[in-house]
Amino acid sequence: MAKSVQQMSMGGDEPPSQYIVKGNSFVSKDSSALIPIPIIDLSLLSSEGELQKLRSALTSAGCFQAIGHGMSSSYLDKIRELAKQFFALPEEEKQKYARAVNESEGYGNDRVVSDKQVLDWSYRLSLRIFPEKNRRLSLWPKIPSDFSEKLEEFSAKVKSMMDYLLRSMARSLNLEEGSFLDQFGEESLMLARFNFYPRCSRPDLVLGVKPHTDRSGITVLLQDKEVEGLQVLIDDNWVSVPTMPDAFVVNLGDQMQIMSNGIFKSIMHRVVTNTENMRMSLAMFNEPDPEKEIRPVEGLIDESRPRLYRNVKCYGDINYQCYQEGKIALETVKIEDNSD
Numbered sequence: 619m620a621k622s623v624q625q626m627s628m629g630g631d632e633p634p635s636q637y638i639v640k641g642n643s644f645v646s647k648d649s650s651a652l653i654p655i656p657i658i659d660l661s662l663l664s665s666e667g668e669l670q671k672l673r674s675a676l677t678s679a680g681c682f683q684a685i686g687h688g689m690s691s692s693y694l695d696k697i698r699e700l701a702k703q704f705f706a707l708p709e710e711e712k713q714k715y716a717r718a719v720n721e722s723e724g725y726g727n728d729r730v731v732s733d734k735q736v737l738d739w740s741y742r743l744s745l746r747i748f749p750e751k752n753r754r755l756s757l758w759p760k761i762p763s764d765f766s767e768k769l770e771e772f773s774a775k776v777k778s779m780m781d782y783l784l785r786s787m788a789r790s791l792n793l794e795e796g797s798f799l800d801q802f803g804e805e806s807l808m809l810a811r812f813n814f815y816p817r818c819s820r821p822d823l824v825l826g827v828k829p830h831t832d833r834s835g836i837t838v839l840l841q842d843k844e845v846e847g848l849q850v851l852i853d854d855n856w857v858s859v860p861t862m863p864d865a866f867v868v869n870l871g872d873q874m875q876i877m878s879n880g881i882f883k884s885i886m887h888r889v890v891t892n893t894e895n896m897r898m899s900l901a902m903f904n905e906p907d908p909e910k911e912i913r914p915v916e917g918l919i920d921e922s923r924p925r926l927y928r929n930v931k932c933y934g935d936i937n938y939q940c941y942q943e944g945k946i947a948l949e950t951v952k953i954e955d956n957s958d
């Protein structure tokens with residue numbers, strides 16, 4: 619049987635060919651000193667100044683670091699600790715929550731859809747959180763014993779932060795507060811993904827996560843407290859997102875690019891590996907109810923900015939299909955001809 623990423627990591631093995639990303643080198647020039655990631659204080663979003671900063675962050679970069687969100691430093695440490703405790707369990711225990719071959723929920727590595735697929739140097743635990751009826755509690759870890767309770771509490775806090783952000787995003791464009799949030803519907807989806815990146819002997823050839831945009835509406839990411847790895851593509855430069863222990867990274871996803879008629883940018887990002895330290899992150903994805911149609915907000919369409927995207931349902935499925943076929947999902951929902 620092929621060795622697992624964890625076994626290879628511990629042995630310091632040379633990564634096998636399926637993990638090697640061709641035609642690229644990741645020890646690239648780091649542009650973070652030149653292109654800073656915007657920082658937005660959520661407690662100031664009632665002021666016009668901060669709102670304009672938010673708008674500018676989302677129209678240029680498509681991501682920012684969120685501070686002033688009301689969750690304490692020690693609380694965030696506890697959440698990170700929960701993730702670390704789970705990943706530190708013996709493999710046998712973690713396998714109790716293993717992802718089924720054709721599913722994405724549960725514990726494991728990449729779902730393999732083609733022989734040509736380049737594999738990510740990572741482990742994940744993906745769990746559906748909202749709507750509550752979608753939860754598969756058999757996949758929620760029993761150890762640490764407070765895992766479910768803590769995750770549930772954290773998810774509720776993140777959900778209200780996301781709702782507040784979606785309202786603020788609408789206000790920043792002089793729209794009705796509910797212009798984006800209402801499109802998510804009462805049954806909007808939330809998914810938690812715990813990512814774990816073991817050390818890798820060849821960070822120059824292997825990625826923790828390949829370049830992608832999130833299919834979500836928005837993504838709120840709790841980064842590792844110390845170990846960097848996330849990079850975002852801004853103006854054709856890969857920029858490292860610095861660790862800020864008390865901040866969340868907020869990434870705009872594809873579905874908000876659609877709803878904002880392309881004004882807000884869904885950010886391309888990737889995760890690099892390193893030889894020294896393992897890294898963890900916890901990504902919370904918020905998506906509109908797949909049964910509801912989403913569309914560019916009317917107030918963002920005019921003659922100078924014609925409608926860019928058609929009405930879309932079940933974007934998650936479209937995105938997955940495109941991923942398998944090597945297509946860019948957003949391109950397939952674009953309106954090609956705006957002349958009539």
Ligand SMILES: O=C(O)CCC(=O)C(=O)O
Nearest residue numbers: 811813827848889899901
């Ligand atoms: O680990 C990270 O910092 C980012 C993970 C990510 O992009 C994802 O889970 O979609």
Ligand SMILES: [Fe+2]
Nearest residue numbers: 830831832887
């Ligand atoms: Fe992502």
